[in-house]
Amino acid sequence: MRYGAAAALLAAAALLGCSQAEKPKAQVIVYTYSEYIDPDLPKEFEKQTGIGARIDVYENTEEMMSKLQRGGASQYDVVVVSDHAVPVLAKLKLIQPLDPAKLPNAANVSEQFKSAPYDSGSKFSQPYQWGTVGLMYRKDKAADLEPSWAALLDPAKQPGPVVLIDSMRDMLGVALKSLGHSVNSRSTEELKAAAARVLDAKRSAKCLGFAPGVGGKSKVADASAVAAIVYSGDAVKACVEDDKLAYVIPKEGSIIWTDAMTVPAQAPNPDGAHRFINFILDPEVGAKLSDFNRCGTPNAASLKLIRKEDRDNPAIYPPADTLKKLEYIEDIGDATRLYDEIWTAVKAR
Amino acid sequence: MKLLIWYGRLVTRRRLLGEGALLALGSVLWVTLLVVLPLLVMVALAFASRSEIGEVEWKFTFENFRRLAGYGILGWSADYLLILARSVWVAFVTTALCLALSYPLAFFIAGRSRLTRAVLLGLVIVPFCTNLVVRTLGWRVLFERAGLYPGPFAVFVGMVTSELPFALLPLYAVVERLDWSLVEAAQDLYASRSRVFLHAILPQTLPGLAAAIILTFIPTMGAFVVPGLLGGEKYWLVGNLIQQQFGESRDLPFGAAICLALLLLTLAGLFLVRRKGADALA
């Protein structure tokens, strides 16, 4: 009997301990995409401000959003989110408006990002990095690959094993672009055509299936695939290490993305969060960040400080005529269910 | 108040059951709160709808079930039913293959000496205790090398090797206690090998067979991790669909409806097997 009571008490204490175990100390907890911040930067932040910065990672935006909805909004101080998530998170009241007084470095941001379509006036977010979605391939297996989405979507033109991207908006967006439509199309006909295209690609024997962007990159990098849909940052990092790899934006156009820093509604340390965001917007920190990520910097002041080869690399900073063919993914509001059913069709048939 | 003698105690039934209830309280409360009640809530959720930004709106509607039956925005399409059917199919084939392998294995093990039997059973249990994800990693490596990744063969090998112990152990339990005299009698009557199996062996193993089917078929209907990893995430199963609704789509009501569909299939399967099992034993 006594043993039973002791065991019960111990168990209760352990359970309680579990829920307390994640209490933050004097720190900010940053929730971001994996391998998206130079590991030196949190240490520099701590040196400058005395606040520790802990980085936690997620795989894709939608999973992150549902985590935030399920109570994650009180676990993190800064969340780096995809552009199209910002208005939705704001509507769901999961993020709080930023205090411009605490962000003097926000003046460094380039004009086009200050008035970005997803958050004009930068009320809820500050830009973190930007980039594109493109085609990554092996030059040693497909030297004269035509820079077109057909290399992935047309079974006859697939140069070998290919990987599609396991993200609804990105995959359907790519398919829509390949047919000359907008990535934010709400037309049933256009979406059905896009789904048909992806289904053709999927059913080909050369298709290795769907993987997240970084998964596709890994497969191309270790030669188990010849081409994949990859985000520019991951792709350029791989290309820099191995010159047999290449990244290109297909001629039909593609998706441009901006990742933005936001502060969740119940952040444990909102003051620290603002200091972290301000820290990232510092010109030198921004340059160091982009040097590490090989992504585009939205910081006009950092642009002058980044590595020269990156500044001249069209994979990171596409030329003006390519930029015209790039589209932002926007929230599709009430067309969500349509997209859902289309994506289900792609995965079901 | 009627007194009864229970394990040497003279006590009222009321008092006795009160004590029993106290003992069981913790477990019952835990499971009720975390499993039974939520499942009931899901019944209600399945009739609710989703707001534009992904929150639950408590407006009664049959929409989720209509959608499951195929009446979507794109007109009628069988996609969701296809996914459900595929899950049942994967479960069916996996179970059939598991049984086909488990019978020989069970007889093989049962025919050995006591020590060998213990060793062999241990050998079966050890891989089963290792992590599912680790085993699937191994299979993917092997199938990539063999050029069979992704593909249905890879998926079924992965599934069968995961579920084999669930089919083997119940079958082995009955095979070990098989009444061989019946088998010998059949053979004395010059019955062919297959008739011996069908009429002398199979009927005796039915309780084990029923358990094997229940333990293999029903959990496998919800499987999605192994088929996903070995199938290149190309074809969704019910589990993926549920994961999508609870995750990316943030459509809890629809997710609840799908869960109910799966639950109904589970209960139907259970009912069928027990019914058939009871009939056969009669």
Added chain:
Amino acid sequence: MTRRLHPLLAVLAIVALAALYAPLAAVAYLSVNVNRQGFAWRGFTLNWYARLLGDSAILEAALNTLVLAVVSTAVATVLGTLLAIAMARFPWPRGVRRAFDLLVYLPVVTPDILFAAALVVAFQFLRGVSPAFRPGLLNMVLGHVSFQIAFVALVVGGRLATLGRSLEEAARDLYATPWYLFRRVTLPLLAPGIAAGAMLAFTLSLDDFVISFFTYSVESRTLPILIYASLRQGVSPEIHALSTLIVLATVCLVVALEALTRFRKE
């Protein structure tokens, strides 16, 4: 002759058994292969194992996995044992008995995903009561216990069934109080069953993926979740080393369990 198996079937049986080990062998092979990508043998190395120790994410996941398994097993063993005793040693009416049976058999046959979905819904509502119920170790423990209880109850119940009443009634004849009876007679007799149930619960927790996947937060990530993420994003050789270690740990655990039950029988 009757007990001899058709040779083809015997071969099939052996092949099936060997196939169970093929993936584990493949992972072990890669974990000591110098080759970072691909299957070809390029030399022996323990480098990948060494790098495991420097990977804080992996070490944290390992700790989480262990803490989760230990805590949930402890709670589930206590609750499951009490439930088994309650079910077996009390004169319930038929309806209650069937409800108990349902309670105990349902987690065993229900697909994991249904369990996980129910837990997600449960925590959604519990968060209205207290914000402590957000994705994390607490939720994971609560989730694991909810299915472990049934397995523990089944194993202990099985042992209880074999015990019979005679020993306990004899103790009663000697004027033992119910609690003394429980502590000095029932519990020691049940001990092997409780140990087996606990080990089963422990293994189930270590192996669990689906339920953890629906209740985890990044700080409380477990090893299966980590390995799954790397399967999706790109597997490094350290993951092969990690996986092999997990397999070895499991083997030791199972062998220890077998030894324990065998020793106790004697």
